[in-house]
Amino acid sequence: MGKSILALTLLLHAGAARAAFLSGEALDTAADWLAIVVLIVVPIAAIVVFWLVHILPEKVAEKRHHPQQTAINTLCLLSLVFGGLLWPIAWLWAYSRPVQYKLAYGTDKHESYFQEKAREARAGKLPRAEAERLVAELEDIAARRILSGELRAARAELEAALGAAAPTAGKGAA
Secondary structure, eight states: HHHHHHHHHHHHHHOOSSSOOOOHHHHHHHHHHHIIIIIIHHHHHHHHHHHHHHHHHHHHHHHTTTTTTTHHHHHHHHEEEETTHHHHHHHHHHHHHTTHHHHHOOOSSSSHHHHHHHHHHHHTOOOHHHHHHHHHHHHHHHHHHHOOHHHHHHHHHHHHHHHHHHHHHHHHHO
């Protein structure tokens, strides 16, 4: 009983409770800065994060040289307009390969893949066998449809790299 009386006495003589560790002008200044952060910085950061997450399928499609990466980019933009509802579809599409695309168009790679490989061939970093395979693939594409200017340029660069490598290999063997 003595302990309960002591606790009751301490409770009745407790000091005033404070809800904040700041008071007066400092509390007003902190509240002003908190309001600025909540009203300006947080929405901007949320929009930036939302946008960065929504371009991930685009980046995946570009990295994997998806043949329909332009359509995936468009779907990502539409997803931004529709509040992210289309984003899962763009994500799945970026990681898929169209089954019938190679049969219809002769390749399952985007044009940027051939341009990148042509640059590697020009720099001498592409093995001859791979360059020959790429030229054959571009010939197959040309048999199915008209090559775009970029693909014609890539084929010319690959053929030039093969032509430049052939005399060098012949001189080394002689």
